[in-house]
Amino acid sequence: MTSLELTMEKPNLAVKESRDVKHDLTSGTPEKTVGEALLDAESARMTCRDVNVYYGEKHAIKNISLDIGRNEVVALIGPSGCGKSTFLRCLNRMNDTIEICHVTGDISIDGMNIYDKKIDVVPLRAQVGMVFQKPNPFPKSIFENVAYGPRIHGLASDKHELEEIVVGSLKRAGLWDEVKDRLHAPGTGLSGGQQQRLCIARTIAVGPEVILMDEPCSALDPIATARIEELIDELRENFTIAIVTHSMQQAARVSQRTAYFHLGTLVEVGDTDDIFTNPRHRLTEDYITGRFG
Amino acid sequence: MNNQTASTPPSTMEKVSAGMGRRYARERRFRVYGMLAVTLGMVFLATLLFSIVSKGYSAFQQTYMELEIHFDPEVLGIQDPNNAAQISGADYPGLVKASLRAEFPEVSNRRDKRTLYGIVSSGAAFELRQMVMQNPALLGTTQRLWVLADDDVDMLVKGHIDRNVEESGRRMSDLQIGWIDHFLDAGRMELRFNTVFLTAGDSREPELAGIRSAITGSLLTLLVTLSLSFPIGVAAAVYLEEFAPTNRWTDLIEVNINNLAAVPSIVFGLLGLAVFINFFGMPRSAPLVGGMVLTLMTLPTIIIAARAALKSVPPSIREAALGIGASKMQMVFHHVLPLAMPGMLTGTIIGMAQALGETAPLLMLGMVAFIVDIPGGVTDPATVLPVQIYLWADSPERAFVERTSAAIMVLLGFLVVMNALAVLLRKRFERSW
Amino acid sequence: MAREIEGHTMRRFDGELHHLHNLLLQMGGLVQNQFELALQALREKELQLADKVIARDRDLNDLEVKADEEVISVIARRTPVARDLRTVMSFSKVITDLERMGDEVVRIADLTYSLYENDGPGPGTQMMRDVHGMGRMCGEMVQAALRMLDSLDVESADELRAHQLELDSEFQSSVRRLATFIMEDARNVGNSIKVVLVLKSLDRIGDHATNIVEHVYFLAKGKDIRHIPPSVHRA
Numbered sequence: 013m014t015s016l017e018l019t020m021e022k023p024n025l026a027v028k029e030s031r032d033v034k035h036d037l038t039s040g041t042p043e044k045t046v047g048e049a050l051l052d053a054e055s056a057r058m059t060c061r062d063v064n065v066y067y068g069e070k071h072a073i074k075n076i077s078l079d080i081g082r083n084e085v086v087a088l089i090g091p092s093g094c095g096k097s098t099f100l101r102c103l104n105r106m107n108d109t110i111e112i113c114h115v116t117g118d119i120s121i122d123g124m125n126i127y128d129k130k131i132d133v134v135p136l137r138a139q140v141g142m143v144f145q146k147p148n149p150f151p152k153s154i155f156e157n158v159a160y161g162p163r164i165h166g167l168a169s170d171k172h173e174l175e176e177i178v179v180g181s182l183k184r185a186g187l188w189d190e191v192k193d194r195l196h197a198p199g200t201g202l203s204g205g206q207q208q209r210l211c212i213a214r215t216i217a218v219g220p221e222v223i224l225m226d227e228p229c230s231a232l233d234p235i236a237t238a239r240i241e242e243l244i245d246e247l248r249e250n251f252t253i254a255i256v257t258h259s260m261q262q263a264a265r266v267s268q269r270t271a272y273f274h275l276g277t278l279v280e281v282g283d284t285d286d287i288f289t290n291p292r293h294r295l296t297e298d299y300i301t302g303r304f305g
Numbered sequence: 306m307n308n309q310t311a312s313t314p315p316s317t318m319e320k321v322s323a324g325m326g327r328r329y330a331r332e333r334r335f336r337v338y339g340m341l342a343v344t345l346g347m348v349f350l351a352t353l354l355f356s357i358v359s360k361g362y363s364a365f366q367q368t369y370m371e372l373e374i375h376f377d378p379e380v381l382g383i384q385d386p387n388n389a390a391q392i393s394g395a396d397y398p399g400l401v402k403a404s405l406r407a408e409f410p411e412v413s414n415r416r417d418k419r420t421l422y423g424i425v426s427s428g429a430a431f432e433l434r435q436m437v438m439q440n441p442a443l444l445g446t447t448q449r450l451w452v453l454a455d456d457d458v459d460m461l462v463k464g465h466i467d468r469n470v471e472e473s474g475r476r477m478s479d480l481q482i483g484w485i486d487h488f489l490d491a492g493r494m495e496l497r498f499n500t501v502f503l504t505a506g507d508s509r510e511p512e513l514a515g516i517r518s519a520i521t522g523s524l525l526t527l528l529v530t531l532s533l534s535f536p537i538g539v540a541a542a543v544y545l546e547e548f549a550p551t552n553r554w555t556d557l558i559e560v561n562i563n564n565l566a567a568v569p570s571i572v573f574g575l576l577g578l579a580v581f582i583n584f585f586g587m588p589r590s591a592p593l594v595g596g597m598v599l600t601l602m603t604l605p606t607i608i609i610a611a612r613a614a615l616k617s618v619p620p621s622i623r624e625a626a627l628g629i630g631a632s633k634m635q636m637v638f639h640h641v642l643p644l645a646m647p648g649m650l651t652g653t654i655i656g657m658a659q660a661l662g663e664t665a666p667l668l669m670l671g672m673v674a675f676i677v678d679i680p681g682g683v684t685d686p687a688t689v690l691p692v693q694i695y696l697w698a699d700s701p702e703r704a705f706v707e708r709t710s711a712a713i714m715v716l717l718g719f720l721v722v723m724n725a726l727a728v729l730l731r732k733r734f735e736r737s738w
Numbered sequence: 739m740a741r742e743i744e745g746h747t748m749r750r751f752d753g754e755l756h757h758l759h760n761l762l763l764q765m766g767g768l769v770q771n772q773f774e775l776a777l778q779a780l781r782e783k784e785l786q787l788a789d790k791v792i793a794r795d796r797d798l799n800d801l802e803v804k805a806d807e808e809v810i811s812v813i814a815r816r817t818p819v820a821r822d823l824r825t826v827m828s829f830s831k832v833i834t835d836l837e838r839m840g841d842e843v844v845r846i847a848d849l850t851y852s853l854y855e856n857d858g859p860g861p862g863t864q865m866m867r868d869v870h871g872m873g874r875m876c877g878e879m880v881q882a883a884l885r886m887l888d889s890l891d892v893e894s895a896d897e898l899r900a901h902q903l904e905l906d907s908e909f910q911s912s913v914r915r916l917a918t919f920i921m922e923d924a925r926n927v928g929n930s931i932k933v934v935l936v937l938k939s940l941d942r943i944g945d946h947a948t949n950i951v952e953h954v955y956f957l958a959k960g961k962d963i964r965h966i967p968p969s970v971h972r973a
Contacts, residue, residue, distance in 0.1 A: 109627065111551065138630035148621035150640060160639070161629040211625070218629055261817060288819045290960030301822045303745045 046293045047282040049271070051079040057252045058103060058140075058222060063117035065098055065107065072098050076117075076278045078271060080222070085244060085253045087263035087284065090273030091299060096256045099273070100224050103254065104140035105133045121222065138165055141220035145227040147207030149199035149214070154191050157199040157210055158182060161218035177217055185213035186243050205236025212243065216251070223247065225255040229262060241266050260300050264288045272296040357717075361710025367499035367512060368459040370425065370488050372404045375447040376437065386441050393438060397430040398422075401452070409484060417480065424484060426453035428501075428513045453501070454494065456511040456704035458485055462496065465703055476703070502711065506677040507693065511704030514697070516712050518679045522592055522672070522687030523661060523719075529596020529683055530603060530660050535653050537600070538607030542649070545608070546615040547637050566605035573602045574666025582670065589671035590686035598666045603656035610652020614645040647734040654727035658720050664691040690716045743825055743890075754812050755822070758829055761805040765836045766884040768798050769843065773880060773943065776846045777873045780866075780936070783854045791847040798840040805833045821960075828957040832887060835946040835953070839880070842939040842946070849936050853929065861929040865919055868912035869936055875905055876940045876947075883947035892955045899968045902948040909941040 050056075056079040065073035073095045080086050080103075088096040098107065105126060107113040119126050126136055138161070149157050158178040161167075168174035178195075182188040187209045191202070199210050208228055215223055225244070229237040244253060244266045257263050263270050263284065270287040272280045272295070280287065280296040291297040298304050315323075378386065380403050381395040402422050406412070412421050429452035436450075437443050457476055460466045462485070472479050488494035505515030549555045577598035581587045587594050618641045626636040667673070672688050673696065680687035688696070690712060697709040743755040772791050779787035809830045812818065818826050854860055879901050886892060916934055919926045952964045 104628070106624070106627065109623075134630050134632050136630075137628060142624075142628035144621060144624055144628065146621050148619070148625040150622065150625060151644065160631075164631055164635055164639075214625075214629060260819065264819065289823060291820050297820050298745070301818070301820050302747050302751070304747060 045077065045278045046280040046296075047286075049078045049278065049281040051081050055081045057082045057122065058254075059118075059120050060099075060103075061118040063099070063102060063115065063119060065095070065102060066114045066116075067110070068112040072276055073102075074276045078278060078281060080252055080254055081269070082252055083248055083250075084269060085248050085255060085267040087267035087270045088254065088256045088273060089258075089260060089263045089270060089299070090279075091304075092258075093275075094273040095276040096271075096273040097226055100226055100254060100256050101142075103222070103224055104137050104142055106137075106142060108133060135165075138218045139220055140222045140224060141215035141218065143208070143211050143215055143223065143225045143228050145230050147204055147211055147231065149202070149207050149210050151198065151200050153196045154182075154199045154202070154210060155195040158213050158217045161214060165218055167218065181213040181217035182210075184216055184247070185209045186239065186246075187213055203236070205232050205239055208232060208236070208240055209243065212240075212247075216247070220251065222252045222254065225253065227256055227258060230258060237262070260288075272299060274299070357710045357713050361707055361712075361714050363463050363465075364502060364707040364711035365499050366463075366496040367501060368454040368462045368494060369451045369497045370454045370458075371449055371451050371493035372401065372425070372429075373407070373447060373449050374400055374404050374433065375407075376400065376433075376443050376445060377403065378444050381437075381444075383444065386444050389438075392441060393434070395434070395437070397434045397437075398427070400433055401425050401429050409487075420478070420481060421484065424455050424458050424481060426455050426512045427510060428453050451497075453512050456702060457481075458494075459512060460703050461485060462489070462494065463707075465707075502708065506679055507675055507688070507696070508677065511700075511702045511708060514705070514708060516690065516693060516715060518676045519688050519690045519693035519712070520715070521679050522595075522676070523689040525592035525680060525683050525687060526595045526599060526667075526672075526689055527657055527661060529593055530599040531653070531657060533597065533600040534603045534607055534656065538604050538653070538656075539611050539649055541604075542608045542611030542615060543637060543642065546612050547633070547641065562605050562608055566609060569665075570602055570663055571665040571669065573598050574669030576601065577666060578669045588684050588686075590674045590676075590688075591684045592672075592680065592687050592689075593683040594670050595667050595672050595687075595689065596683070598670060599660040599663060602663065602666065603660050606656040606659065607649075607653050610655065611645070611649040614648025614652065615641060617648060618644045647731040650730050650734070651727050654723055654730075658723050661689075661719060661723070662691055662716070664689075664695055667692055690719070743822075746822075748816075751812075751816050751822075754808070754816070755825060758805065758808045758812065758826075761801060761808060762829055762832055762836070763884070763888055765798060765801045765805065765833065765840075766887055768794070768801065769836050769839045770877075770880055770884060772798070772840060772843045773877060776843045776850065777870075777877065779847060780850045780853075780873075781870065783850075783860070785851060785854060788847040788850040792844055795840055795844045798837065802833055802837045806830070809833070821957075824957045824960060828953040831953045832950050835949045839943050839946045842942045845939045846936055849932050849939075853932050861926075861933055865916065865926070865929065865933055868908075868915060869933060869940070872905065872908055872912065872937060872940045875901070875908065876944050879905065879944050879947045883950045886951055886954050890954060890958055892951075892958045895951050895955045895963075896968050898951045899948055899963075902944055903968065905941060905944040909937055912937050 050059075058080040060076060060078045060080075063073060063076045064071065076095075076099060078086075078099075088100060090096045101107045102115055102119060103126075107115060115127060117127075121136075121140065125131070126140075150160065152160070155178055158181050159174055162174060162177045168177055179188065182191060187206060190206060191197075191210075199207065202210060208231075212223075212228075229240050232240065241262065244255065247253060248268075255263075255266065267284045269281060270284045271278055272287070272291075272293070274295050280291060280293040282292070286292075287296065288300065291300065377400070378384070380399045381397065382399075383391050383395050385391055402418075405421050405425065406418070409421060412418055432452060433450075454462075457466070458481075461468075461477055461482065466475055466477055468475075468482060477485075485494065501513060502515045504517050505513060506518035508514040545555060545558065549558075577594060581594045581597055582589055622640050622644065623636055626640045627633075631639065667689055671686075673692050674686055674688060675696070676686055676688045678685075694709055694712045694716065697705045697712065743759060744752050746752050772794060775787055776791045778784065779791065809826055812826050816822070879898060882894070882898050882901075886895065886898070913934060916930045916937075920930050949964075952962075956962050956964075
């Protein structure tokens with residue numbers, strides 16, 4: 013052995029330095045997001061810069077900068093209370109309904125700052141749709157559920173056109189074959205998974221560019237979950253999707269990029285493949301391998 | 306080894322089973338207390354209902370007697386059968402008296418005669434007048450007619466006057482009882498359904514007194530209350546719950562609304578008297594003013610119920626509406642309000658039931674008047690059912706006792722119907738979701 | 739080995755990974771022991787010892803099957819990701835390498851038999867010198883690789899990878915030397931070929947040891963260095 017050691021000098025491995033940096037868990041949250049949070053102007057649909065959210069005194073989101081690209085699914089993961097849902101709700105200003113909530117920073121869609129005073133939230137929410145944790149169809153018929161959005165926004169000029177939008181949306185949501193015979197039955201009578209797909213149909217009926225999903229499968233069984241995930245994958249062709257999920261497997265299955273939130277900070281962003289095989293930050297790794305939470 | 310087993314602490318199972326008996330006993334005891342409470346409540350309710358029904362059911366029957374009436378134009382003092390004024394002003398009580406005299410020719414004493422006339426209700430003469438005015442051809446003919454008996458006769462027939470009591474101790478003399486028995490034995494006196502009670506207004510004579518004017522008054526008052534308090538209450542609730550910012554002012558308003566619900570109703574009556582009648586000069590005793598005062602009284606109830614109904618609409622529905630770009634107004638009116646409506650209706654109907662049973666503030670507004678005529682509009686003088694009950698309960702005649710109870714039964718009936726309506730409406734709305 | 743495979747909220751997961759790791763170390767220990775016995779049999783011409791080595795290979799196969807089952811079970815039930823995923827995948831590959839090493843050891847034992855079975859002359863001491871040298875070198879590599887598998891500490895990974903290159907060139911020169919024996923005397927052909935096969939097996943064992951090092955490196959660092967030869971780094 014000794015004879016061999018002589019010939020060896022420590023080789024320099026051709027690996028990016030950041031790949032090997034594992035921050036110490038006890039040193040707390042990082043100052044700076046690890047990974048490629050920002051995209052080039054060409055591929056970014058929504059850009060968020062230095063976003064801070066306060067609930068009264070509480071600093072819920074700290075200096076988050078993140079881009080969401082065109083036709084990609086971004087998964088936001090992290091332990092409960094890490095601010096991922098809060099961040100998601102900033103993207104279509106759903107936080108406006110909470111009086112004590114205060115948002116600073118810059119969030120833009122296609123270069124337009126959505127927190128600008130001149131921006132009206134009503135058309136914004138048509139542009140950035142949202143699907144919620146619990147399937148929440150209106151207590152109306154299936155048809156009315158989907159038709160409601162186009163109707164209030166005046167998207168259809170006559171009844172025929174409205175029907176076309178409804179049928180098209182139901183088809184894209186993969187629900188058409190199951191409900192075509194009972195369009196006028198109440199939406200609340202569907203199964204949980206069907207209800208959630210109805211909610212997705214309702215959202216895409218108003219023709220949004222971005223769809224935000226806040227734990228859309230947390231109330232569903234695995235089969236219904238799989239159908240929603242398949243749907244998300246299909247919708248990616250036409251929409252930009254940001255999804256908050258507690259299921260890391262789901263994030264791994266549906267997303268192209270994954271962002272890990274921890275105590276209001278964005279710890280790491282990266283390609284989903286990288287995050288789930290070789291995360292760069294120790295906090296990310298501990299979270300996704302189930303070492304705390 | 307033996308020592309060890311002896312000192313082994315009892316197992317969990319043993320400890321648990323040791324306490325089991327006591328736990329079950331406590332549970333049984335608690336169940337018994339509950340049953341007792343429910344039973345007691347039921348007994349009170351049953352007693353109340355029994356007392357009211359047993360006293361009041363007889364008011365739905367009234368004693369009628371058959372008299373042979375000779376429509377003698379001379380007795381009536383009618384010379385010209387075509388003269389409407391003469392027919393109208395004729396002496397119809399004379400006909401009744403004549404008929405009674407013919408029935409009992411042996412009565413000659415003046416005092417006895419007056420007593421004899423007393424067994425027929427004074428309403429009989431009005432009835433005869435009504436008949437003749439409708440059909441003057443009756444003049445000169447003799448008819449056997451069923452007419453109302455006096456309330457004392459009614460009481461005797463219904464057994465409320467005890468024949469076995471000494472003559473001086475009861476309201477009827479042996480002589481009167483003899484006459485009545487004469488009619489009874491001949492089958493010319495019997496109990497019939499009391500239509501007068503449901504169709505007539507108030508009267509000093511119990512056998513002529515009815516609740517129609519009171520019911521109409523109540524309905525008119527409720528109509529005014531409903532048409533004012535429902536829209537105002539719902540609008541206030543929607544504003545406070547959905548649109549108002551939360552600050553000190555809205556807190557103050559909320560506290561005050563809750564306090565208003567606890568203000569004694571008589572205070573609202575005084576307020577109505579001072580503001581509506583004295584300041585604005587609105588008519589006294591009118592359902593309009595009564596309804597307005599009851600509106601003030603029921604508003605807090607409706608607002609509180611409506612806010613609770615709005616609060617109970619799941620936030621997920623609001624989020625769903627906002628999430629696809631509905632404005633706040635659209636969210637409220639397209640989604641929240643329809644879902645809250647059943648709750649609001651229930652609250653409103655409960656408020657209305659409260660208003661229906663309210664007496665005190667109406668006393669202040671003069672709705673305690675003696676109303677014979679049936680009110681035709683919201684500005685006519687009127688009284689309401691509970692006030693009518695209060696008035697009758699105060700009257701000395703024995704026959705008013707059963708009428709009071711009967712009126713209470715009618716009032717309770719209305720309340721039951723209203724509550725049933727609330728349940729029905731709610732069911733309907735729930736189904737149409 | 740500490741936090742490489744520990745610290746899950748679900749502690750049974752830790753236990754399962756530990757169990758898998760222990761199976762691997764058990765296999766590794768058995769392979770190393772077999773390897774030493776095979777070399778000893780070759781050195782001391784002990785055919786009985788060679789028999790024993792051949793027979794004990796079955797134990798190694800049993801362990802391999804057991805470890806593979808454990809890998810499948812962990813994947814199925816724990817759906818490992820990130821470091822856990824790398825751990826399980828690396829372990830799975832290490833299992834294969836260990837089993838192959840075992841096979842090579844058996845091959846050496848077989849060759850020992852055919853070299854010394856007949857009372858023929860057998861290979862000369864000169865001929866066997868390279869075998870013993872490479873055997874020692876190879877044994878050190880196996881030991882180092884197993885130490886790394888045990889500690890999951892990859893500090894010395896590149897040293898080991900360099901040993902492999904050394905072993906390779908040693909193999910090349912040994913083959914050249916053996917060629918000279920054949921040229922000297924055609925009767926040496928049979929033994930020489932067998933000795934070359936032994937050397938080849940030793941070279942293969944070294945390869946597998948290096949593979950193990952590379953798998954452990956991937957486990958610990960998340961970087962695949964299999965096809966980046968250490969020579970490139972030196973450049």
